Structures are given as C-alpha cells and as structure tokens.
Amino acid sequence: MKIRKIGHCCLVIKLELSAQAGNLTILTDPGEYSSGQDELTGIDLVLITHEHPDHLHIESLEKILKNNKDAQIVTNSSVGKILTEKGIKFSLLEGRDTIEIKGVALEAFDCRHEEIYGEVGQVKNTGYFIQNKLFYPGDSFYNPEKPVDILALPVAGPWCTIKGVLNYALAVKPKKAFPVHDGMLYPDRRGLTRVLPTKVLKESGIEFINMEEGEEKEF
Numbered sequence: 683m684k685i686r687k688i689g690h691c692c693l694v695i696k697l698e699l700s701a702q703a704g705n706l707t708i709l710t711d712p713g714e715y716s717s718g719q720d721e722l723t724g725i726d727l728v729l730i731t732h733e734h735p736d737h738l739h740i741e742s743l744e745k746i747l748k749n750n751k752d753a754q755i756v757t758n759s760s761v762g763k764i765l766t767e768k769g770i771k772f773s774l775l776e777g778r779d780t781i782e783i784k785g786v787a788l789e790a791f792d793c794r795h796e797e798i799y800g801e802v803g804q805v806k807n808t809g810y811f812i813q814n815k816l817f818y819p820g821d822s823f824y825n826p827e828k829p830v831d832i833l834a835l836p837v838a839g840p841w842c843t844i845k846g847v848l849n850y851a852l853a854v855k856p857k858k859a860f861p862v863h864d865g866m867l868y869p870d871r872r873g874l875t876r877v878l879p880t881k882v883l884k885e886s887g888i889e890f891i892n893m894e895e896g897e898e899k900e901f
Contacts (some may be wrong), residue, residue: 683815683832686898689716690865691737691820693834694725694898697813703784709753710810710818711737712746715865718896725750727783730757731820732795732807733764736865740768756781756788760806776808786813793824796841803841816901821863823850830856832901835890836863837875844874848882858901859883860891869894 686694691711698705708727712719713736720742728746730738738761747753747770755765758776765772775781780789789811795804809819809826817826818834823846833856837847842863851859859879864872879890891899 683813683901684898685816685832685860685893685901687860687862687893687895688718688722689895691731691818691834691836691862692716692719693818693862694719694722695812695816697786699784699786706784706786708812709746711820712739712742713737713865714739714742716895717742720745721749722746723749725753728753728755729788729810729812729818730755730761731809731818732758732805733761734795734803734805734821737820738764740764743770744768754783756783756810758790758792758806758808775810776806788812789814791819791824791826793819793822795821796823798841817854817856818862823853825850825853830854831858832856833859834862835859835879837861837879838864838867838872844878847875848879851879851883851888852886855886856888858889858891860893860899 684696693710695708709725710729715736755772756775775790791809795807807820811817815831817830883890
C-alpha cells in the first residue's frame with residue numbers, strides 16, 4: 683500500500699492487487715484545505731467521511747469527476763444528501779456495513795464528529811477501514827476495536843488536543859500511524875504534532891511516520 687498526502691485529510695491510497703484485478707486508487711476527503719487533488723487522474727474511488735468543507739469541497743469534487751469519469755464516490759447518507767442535490771451519484775456505505783471493490787474490503791464505522799462545543803459542527807461522520815489494514819476515522823477519535831496496521835491520525839483542529847491525539851493512538855494501538863487533519867497549521871508550526879507522537883508512541887511500540895504535503899510513503 684502506497685499513501686500520498688495531498689494535504690490535510692486528502693490522501694491518495696494506491697493498492698496493488700492481483701494481475702487480474704489490477705490496481706485500486708482511492709482518494710479521501712477532497713476538501714478546501716488542499717487543491718492538488720483537482721488535477722489528479724487515475725482515481726477509481728473517492729471516499730468522503732463527512733460534509734465539513736475541509737473534507738468535502740464540491741467544486742474540487744466536480745473537477746476530480748471531470749478528470750476521472752469512471753470514479754465511484756462512496757460516502758454516508760448525510761454527505762449523500764448534498765451530493766444528490768448537486769446531481770452527483772454515489773454509493774452508500776455507513777453504519778457497520780462492508781462492501782468490496784475489486785476484492786478490497788471497505789468497512790464503515792459510523793460515529794459522531796468529535797465535539798467542538800456542544801452541538802457546534804456536529805454532523806454524521808463515518809470512519810472507513812480499508813483492506814483490513816488502514817483505518818481513517820475522519821474527524822473522530824473512534825476506536826474500531828479491532829487490529830489496525832495503519833492509523834491516519836488526526837493531530838490538530840478545534841476538536842482535539844495533543845493529549846487527546848496521543849491517548850487515541852495508544853487506545854487503537856496501530857503498528858504505524860501518520861498525521862492528518864493538520865492543514866490549518868503552517869508547516870513550520872507543526873512541531874508538537876510531530877515530536878510528541880514520535881516520542882510517546884514509540885514507547886508503546888507504535889511507529890509514527892511523519893508525512894507532509896506531496897510526500898508518498900509505502901506501508
């Protein structure tokens with residue numbers, strides 16, 4: 683599995699499958715905090731966790747679909763309502779349902795958006811477990827309560843603290859974790875969101891792999 687970070691929570695996930703099935707390339711959460719996704723080609727699947735604009739930017743999504751005419755969108759019913767109003771087709775995946783695309787399992791984990799303040803910003807959030815390896819929780823500290831190889835770890839935002847970030851990673855206990863949800867931070871002001879996870883998680887046998895915009899890593 684190769685993962686390229688476009689920015690914030692927008693990732694390109696490349697899965698090498700069998701010779702017969704070919705590859706599967708997934709794009710997550712094309713939001714307004716990144717723009718590199720607008721020119722991408724070769725996307726098979728767009729996975730959207732929730733409707734906040736840093737995760738769903740309609741103009742960006744329309745550009746992606748224009749450049750990837752066979753791309754399929756998978757999301758929950760809350761996002762689906764918005765897409766329907768825009769005339770954009772999607773496949774529903776929420777609750778605890780699982781679907782397979784090219785033999786790759788996509789498992790949904792519905793959960794509330796992590797609290798900002800009371801009901802402010804509360805929307806339906808669906809985390810996704812990809813190929814029984816990578817868990818991407820969206821804007822949530824939801825624990826899927828199953829073995830996780832790779833955790834896309836939210837590290838910043840109005841709903842989280844460094845303490846919460848670390849406690850979440852320690853609870854999930856992935857083999858590896860990398861940072862997402864950091865597009866609101868200047869690159870030279872992300873120190874604590876890198877240094878502390880690297881140190882603290884290592885003590886519990888979790889490898890924290892730093893990723894910045896444009897970087898691709900093989901997992």
